[in-house]
Amino acid sequence: MKAIVIGGAGYVGGHLCKALAGAGIDFLVYDNLSTGHADFVRWSPLVQGDINDTVLLKRTMEDNGVDTVFHFAAKAYVGESVVDPEKYYVNNVRGSISLLEAMRGAGVRHIVFSSTCAVYGQPDRMPINEQTTPLPINPYGRTKLMIESALADYSAAYGIVYAALRYFNAAGADRGGEIGELHDPEPHVIPRILMAAAGQLPAIEVMGTDYPTPDGTAVRDYIHVDDLAEFHLRAVRHIRASGESITVNLGTGAGKSVRELIDAAERVTGCKIPVIDSPRRPGDPPSLVADPAKAEQLLGYRAQYSDVDTVMATAWQWLQQTSAVSSPSLQARA
Numbered sequence: 001m002k003a004i005v006i007g008g009a010g011y012v013g014g015h016l017c018k019a020l021a022g023a024g025i026d027f028l029v030y031d032n033l034s035t036g037h038a039d040f041v042r043w044s045p046l047v048q049g050d051i052n053d054t055v056l057l058k059r060t061m062e063d064n065g066v067d068t069v070f071h072f073a074a075k076a077y078v079g080e081s082v083v084d085p086e087k088y089y090v091n092n093v094r095g096s097i098s099l100l101e102a103m104r105g106a107g108v109r110h111i112v113f114s115s116t117c118a119v120y121g122q123p124d125r126m127p128i129n130e131q132t133t134p135l136p137i138n139p140y141g142r143t144k145l146m147i148e149s150a151l152a153d154y155s156a157a158y159g160i161v162y163a164a165l166r167y168f169n170a171a172g173a174d175r176g177g178e179i180g181e182l183h184d185p186e187p188h189v190i191p192r193i194l195m196a197a198a199g200q201l202p203a204i205e206v207m208g209t210d211y212p213t214p215d216g217t218a219v220r221d222y223i224h225v226d227d228l229a230e231f232h233l234r235a236v237r238h239i240r241a242s243g244e245s246i247t248v249n250l251g252t253g254a255g256k257s258v259r260e261l262i263d264a265a266e267r268v269t270g271c272k273i274p275v276i277d278s279p280r281r282p283g284d285p286p287s288l289v290a291d292p293a294k295a296e297q298l299l300g301y302r303a304q305y306s307d308v309d310t311v312m313a314t315a316w317q318w319l320q321q322t323s324a325v326s327s328p329s330l331q332a333r334a
């Protein structure tokens with residue numbers, strides 16, 4: 001296998017790169033560094049480019065003998081997608097079509113695509129399995145579902161073989177401490193809780209305390225990035241060996257509330273975390289929890305590092321490191 005990791009300078013893609021290197025798989029990263037970091041590309045060459053540059057993508061694949069694509073490159077913030085949908089349609093939809101065109105041109109058939117639980121919208125029944133009808137409620141979810149549709153059509157017509165991996169919430173950081181989550185601004189709840197613990201934020205805002213959940217705060221399914229990386233390795237081996245495309249949820253099946261996250265963060269850090277209770281954010285469902293059975297059966301793996309204390313401890317170790325290192329992009333958050 002010779003892989004190209006599109007978006008490999010980002011959070012989830014960076015962790016896959018470390019796992020690919022660990023598995024002895026040859027690869028390169030292609031990324032425009034819009035939200036990624038050159039510092040995260042430690043295990044392969046980096047080609048700096050945009051997925052909308054079909055010519056550069058095709059040439060990069062041909063020049064490097066690529067036969068497999070991992071596609072992480074996307075805009076990925078629900079709120080921003082509502083305010084500025086064009087960014088999402090241009091980057092995620094047009095960009096992914098450009099990537100598929102480049103793959104066809106270069107004769108590359110295998111692709112692992114980062115999809116999301118946002119394709120489901122707000123289903124009533126938990127946990128969510130893959131039979132649940134996708135009904136996304138924001139442009140981000142709609143763009144991801146459009147790409148899933150394109151993959152299915154390209155598969156039927158042109159023989160592309162794909163794995164569409166619907167992650168729930170990626171969380172935690174490399175257990176070896178080399179990479180982690182680093183967005184500016186950081187919208188995700190776990191790093192924000194830890195930033196509040198470290199005094200980098202005045203408090204953590206809990207948006208919604210009157211949801212119909214056990215403690216009134218929103219429940220999500222957090223899966224450790226190292227588990228996501230392992231699922232990617234298994235998914236690519238599965239589609240390459242079987243020639244069959246798959247669409248699966250990646251989660252744990254065990255939801256955690258925002259209050260449970262804060263409790264875990266206080267346990268792990270030993271810090272009292274200031275909390276501000278706020279109203280619900282429009283469009284946020286009370287609960288989103290995966291039924292991970294299909295992925296577990298097909299790929300023979302169950303998340304191993306996704307208990308809340310491991311997630312929190314690895315993310316905390318990473319936050320403390322990024323506050324101390326000398327790289328300019330890492331210092332930006334410190």
Ligand SMILES: NC(=O)c1ccc[n+]([C@@H]2O[C@H](COP(=O)([O-])OP(=O)(O)OC[C@H]3O[C@@H](n4cnc5c(N)ncnc54)[C@H](O)[C@@H]3O)[C@@H](O)[C@H]2O)c1
Nearest residue numbers: 007009010011012032034035036050051073074076114170
């Ligand atoms: N983080 C999560 O909880 C989560 C959950 C579900 C799905 N996802 C999906 O996983 C993928 C990775 O998410 P992440 O959290 O690592 O995001 P990220 O922003 O850290 O990584 C995305 C990477 O893609 C690059 N990129 C973006 N647009 C590009 C373009 N036009 N051309 C080339 N490179 C481009 C960025 O520079 C960055 O390195 C995304 O597709 C996201 O939708 C993430």
